[in-house]
Amino acid sequence: PPEELPDFLKSLTAGDIHITTKCAIQFTILTAARSGEVRGATWAEIDSEKRLWSIPAERMKMRRPHIVPLSLQAQAIIMRIREMTGRYPYIFPGRNDPRKTMSEASINQVFKRIGYAGRVTGHGFRHTMSTILHEQGYNTAWIETQLAHVDKNSIRGTYNHAQYLDGRREMLQWYADYMEALENSENVVHGSFGKSA
DSSP: OGGGHHHHHHHHHHSOOOHHHHHHHHHHHHHOOOHHHHHTOBGGGEETTTTEEEEOGGGSTTSSOEEEEOOHHHHHHHHHHHHHHTTSSBSSBOSSOTTSBOOHHHHHHHHHHTTOTTTOOTTHHHHHHHHHHHHTTOOHHHHHHHTTOOOSSHHHHHHTTTOOHHHHHHHHHHHHHHHHHHHTTOOOOOSOOOOOO
């Protein structure tokens, strides 16, 4: 729940956690991508200049390419980790073999180590983001597109596939700022913004 986020975020930041794993979790929180999409992310998918992460169809659950605008905080994670893993294909490689992806167990072990076993999952952050952004009045289409949910209207879904990038970028920046404020125990702005496409 949102009210438990400040303590969780502080525990994650302060925890004695391998930097690659910590960055992968933080990136998951800020993008609401599925854990497997984050763990399999490659440097070739990142456009740092445009601050975009383009996930190819074969790595997506619904087998459709997905574009993720990166907030300044998500971009900072990418720049930080590049110094450590930039020579490998994967952004968040495994600790024992950097030619392979990080294991899902690595992420779950972190949650256990910081006292959140059984209470937090990588996938749960998708629900957290959806709840918070809907409560803030952001456009449902932006949120659903960010979560890579397929529009049940196949024609509209096809047409809107890569739409809303500007709106989603603004929305994700608000969300990243919100998470940062929660972690730093700052006052956070709540309210219904009534964002629309």
